[in-house]
Amino acid sequence: MLVFALTGAGVSAESGLGTFRDPDGLWERHDPRRLATPEAFAADPVLVHRFYDWRRRTALSAESNAAHAALARLERGLAARGGALFLCTQNVDDLHERGGSARVHHLHGELFRARCLGCGTASDWRGDMGPADLGVEARCPACAAARLRPDIVWFGEMPRGLDAVARELRAADLFVAIGTSGAVYPAAGFVAEARLRGVPTLEINLGAADNAGLFDRAAYGRATEAVPAWVDEVLGRAA
Structure with missing residues (x-):
């Protein structure tokens, strides 16, 4: 079978872990257009990283x-x-x-993976991923570029x-x-x-x-x- x-x-x-589309879901409390699109990341990577760092810490504490x-x-x-x-x-x-x-x-995609915008490598990642603006200097393990994004499929991207x-x-x-x-x-x-x-x-x-x-x-x-x-x-x- x-x-x-x-x-x-x-x-x-x-x-x-919260749902997304219920009346009290994540997208009712946060605007996905500002947090979960490639355009949002390009416009304000600090805000997007702050959101996903919070989600990563929340998921780590769940069972x-x-x-x-x-x-x-x-x-x-x-x-x-x-x-x-x-x-x-x-x-x-x-x-x-x-x-x-x-x-x-x-x-x-996966919350506990980071993808490098420089070389394209995806790596396991369980800590914060924010840029230096957030007091984090997250670098790609493969090429050392500080150009990481969550390895998440955002709105407008292909599953x-x-x-x-x-x-x-x-x-x-x-x-x-x-x-x-x-x-x-x-x-x-x-x-x-x-x-x-x-x-x-x-x-x-x-x-x-x-x-x-x-x-x-x-x-x-x-x-x-x-x-x-x-x-x-x-x-x-x-x-």
């Missing part, structure tokens, strides 16, 4: 939850039965990895690995979206692609997403309860 799981901010919300652990258990359980899980996340935190998942596709996503969608026996708003494309369109191929679809969410009508089934509730229950169901069927 091949399972394609798409996760969004809702899977990390119970770890204390993975039962939903992350359940998806890691699903990955191991399917592999033991000759199947596989393709875990595609819109999240830039590393809570899936810390929860035990070995194979995670970060569609929107990562869409060819791999399309390949996995074609092979999937089940598509599930967990904790997603159903409002951010191209990820919000994955369920439609799955349906066109006759793949069963499931939404697991706190409440109905914007694209909820496209799913065959839905399970609403806290991710830390709904995801482990679903994983038990899948592994029971696959046994």
Whole structure:
């Protein structure tokens, strides 16, 4: 059995990391046009670095939850039965990895990686990344240039690995979206692609997403309860 799981901010919300599009979400409190576009970074890199340094410190203090652990258990359980899980996340935190998942596709980049604007090298980065204006002299480990940016997919940039996503969608026996708003494309369109191929679809969410009508089934509730229950169901069927 091949399972394609798409996760969004809702899977990390119970770890204390805020969602983006809820009434009290991150983009309700901060203007993404000033913080999460290439143009914003070019206009005010100090402000953008300050925002992402704060997000990095916040994510470092968070811990993975039962939903992350359940998806890691699903990955191991399917592999033991000759199947596989393709875990595609819109999240830039590393809570899936810390929860035990070995194979995670970060569609929107990774908060704990820096990309050099000089040589293009991407490096692991867990500290502050701000420029000298913020009292930090962050330099690329490869070329020593002080021209780093968060290795994040900003608005107006192309999500990562869409060819791999399309390949996995074609092979999937089940598509599930967990904790997603159903409002951010191209990820919000994955369920439609799955349906066109006759793949069963499931939404697991706190409440109905914007694209909820496209799913065959839905399970609403806290991710830390709904995801482990679903994983038990899948592994029971696959046994």
